[in-house]
Amino acid sequence: MQVKDLVVEFNVGRGRTVHAVSNISFDIARGETLGLVGESGCGKSTTARAIAGLLKSKSGSITFEGQELTSLAPAQLRSIRPRMQVVFQDPISSLNPRRRVRDIVGDPLQVWGRKDPGGELVSRSLEAVGLDPDLVGDRLAHQLSGGQCQRVSIARALILSPELLICDEPVSALDVSVQAQVLNLLEDLKSKFGLTMVFVSHDLGVVRNVTDRTAVMYLGKLCEILPSVELFHFPMHPYTVLLASASDDSSDSAGIEVKTDEMPSAMAPPGGCRFRTRCPFASSICAEEEPMFRELGPGHFVACHHPVTMPRTIPVRAAEAVAS
Incomplete structure (x- = not known):
């Protein structure tokens, strides 16, 4: 499909x-x-x-x-x-x-x-x-x-x-x-x-x-599509990072906090990047220009002007799955 x-x-x-x-x-x-x-x-x-x-x-x-x-x-x-x-x-x-x-x-x-x-x-x-x-x-x-x-x-x-x-x-x-x-x-x-x-x-x-792949949605938009095995260890969109850290304390994604817990209304979504009102990395370009999907890794697509690319580890089992 x-x-x-x-x-x-x-x-x-x-x-x-x-x-x-x-x-x-x-x-x-x-x-x-x-x-x-x-x-x-x-x-x-x-x-x-x-x-x-x-x-x-x-x-x-x-x-x-x-x-x-x-x-x-x-x-x-x-x-x-x-x-x-x-x-x-x-x-x-x-x-x-x-x-x-x-x-x-x-x-x-x-x-x-x-x-x-x-x-x-x-x-x-x-x-x-x-x-x-x-x-x-x-x-x-x-x-x-x-x-x-x-x-x-x-x-x-x-x-x-x-x-x-x-x-x-x-x-x-x-x-x-x-x-x-x-x-x-x-x-x-x-x-x-x-x-x-x-x-x-x-x-x-x-x-x-x-699942084999995961598509992450925020306020009616897709923000990241990635292999599911990478979900907790290689998320790159700030929103996915926050979701992962909230779901698993052992995730390498901990340490990022939203600016506000309040989600904007779907009747009046923000212009540019819809996550910018809560994103700790938001800048002026996030309000001016909607981010387009970019492939930042094999099968890993991110719609973000400031993707999170800090070094992170991955368990042996997950690494083996990625390699295969």
């Missing part, structure tokens, strides 16, 4: 507009897991929903397997939906509590008129996510735990054999003990079914462990 100059805005009345996503571009390789990270309100979930076709973009292009999606008629876009599925943040509210698990998972087959004699496809999909169809198939969704509900959501997304799976904060609503189980499940499913994934999260530790 290629996303180019994507813009998503929301009219909130009285002439006010929320600039949720502003001219961002990135690509996703087949078989890759791309992480989207940033603070709440940075536009990461909006981006994920836009590329899934759940939100209409104002401008820009989204190309999936060579086909441009934003110009398609609704019927044409609908025909592509089985190839792109979404796992939502809250597993309990994304399921109908009064329906049986077997019916929930089989719904996509009903929608697309695909036959499932004896419920074999539903059973295989439940088994793929670690649920026994004989034990949970006839239960109602409200009788399941949060972790089980998320497994059902994943089974429902997989039953149409999608190529791209978009996970919008899939573990943030779960207990810590259950999060690891769901993350391991997603890793196994990616390998088993050859999935390409977009993984949205505010937790950098999770993103580092489950």
Whole structure:
């Protein structure tokens, strides 16, 4: 998938507009897991929903397997939906509590008129996510735990054999003990079914462990794209450095502080670099000129006039991963 100059805005009345996503571009390789990270309100979930076709973009292009999606008629876009599925943040509210698990998972087959004699496809999909169809198939969704509900959501997304799976904060609503189980499940499913994934999260530790590359967003803009193995040890954008130090005290990124904790409004974002009002390295050029992406390392792109390039160390395991 290629996303180019994507813009998503929301009219909130009285002439006010929320600039949720502003001219961002990135690509996703087949078989890759791309992480989207940033603070709440940075536009990461909006981006994920836009590329899934759940939100209409104002401008820009989204190309999936060579086909441009934003110009398609609704019927044409609908025909592509089985190839792109979404796992939502809250597993309990994304399921109908009064329906049986077997019916929930089989719904996509009903929608697309695909036959499932004896419920074999539903059973295989439940088994793929670690649920026994004989034990949970006839239960109602409200009788399941949060972790089980998320497994059902994943089974429902997989039953149409999608190529791209978009996970919008899939573990943030779960207990810590259950999060690891769901993350391991997603890793196994990616390998088993050859999935390409977009993984949205505010937790950098999770993103580092489950993604190949990470795209960092701030106030509707992309500020850095880097290999995930470098996330805690070679961040170059001041905002990524701050996120890394806040997520991991052992990170080599500690020691930088924001000028203010207050994020500007998405209805009136700053000109130039949007992070400049909080950046400790901001200068006059940051207000006058929007920074463009530059490749400062292999596969490491930064949109900053004053990238952080101080010497830092990297653990042996991470160094080996970078070398490979």
